[in-house]
Amino acid sequence: MLKWLPGNANISRCFIAGDSAGGNIAHHVAVRASQFNFQQLQVVGLVSIQPFFGGEERTDSEIRLNGIAPVLTMKQTDWFWNAFLPLGEAYNRDHHVVNVSGRYAADVSKMDLPPTIVVVAGFDILRDWQIKYYEWLKKSGKEVYLVDYPNMFHGFNLLPELSESDQLILEVKDFIHNVINKVFAALIRNLKQMTLSLALL
DSSP states (O other): OOTTSOTTOOTTSEEEEEETHHHHHHHHHHHHHHTSOOSSOOEEEEEEESOOOOOSSOOHHHHHHTTTSSSOOHHHHHHHHHHHSOTTSOOOTTSTTTSTTSTTOOOGGGSOOOOEEEEEEEEOTTHHHHHHHHHHHHHTTOOEEEEEEEEEETTGGGOTTSHHHHHHHHHHHHHHHHHHHHHHHHHHHHHHHHHHHHHTO
8 A cells, every 4th residue: 555655654634735736736635635535644734835826805015026926926826727627617616615714615614624834935926815815724723834935926935045934844844743742742642541540440
């Protein structure tokens, strides 16, 4: 089973990660994974780097940064949404695959979503949608962290010559370590409780 994984892989402590469109996909994979009762695999964290979200409403960052931000325009994002939406469905940027925190969104408050880190940038036209996502997760009672790079733009993490790109790697590393430490702490607590219960028998 899972022979393509390295021998030291531990699927009981998996992280899902994605940037830009990959951040959108990572969210949907995490939502789907939370609805399955896996026997071995467990998703313990979600890394969402400038996720590609949108909606019918035009946000302040879209209007203010359109044509000014070094990457992405509203014309481009509209084209991407038109290509991305399911075939046969009307063009609607409030579709739940686009506006993941909008009126058609899944009720994640009842789902076991993992701790999430959301990375945003000051010169990303999708910034406001990403912050809405963070606020929606928080309001839904989820453990979520926001990391803001106010002087950066969409996709800055792909440029290794930027010091912020290195800083982001460290932020993600710290997030993963913190989540893993919490997982281990919870495991130890459960083992202690089981040991105590057995001792009382």
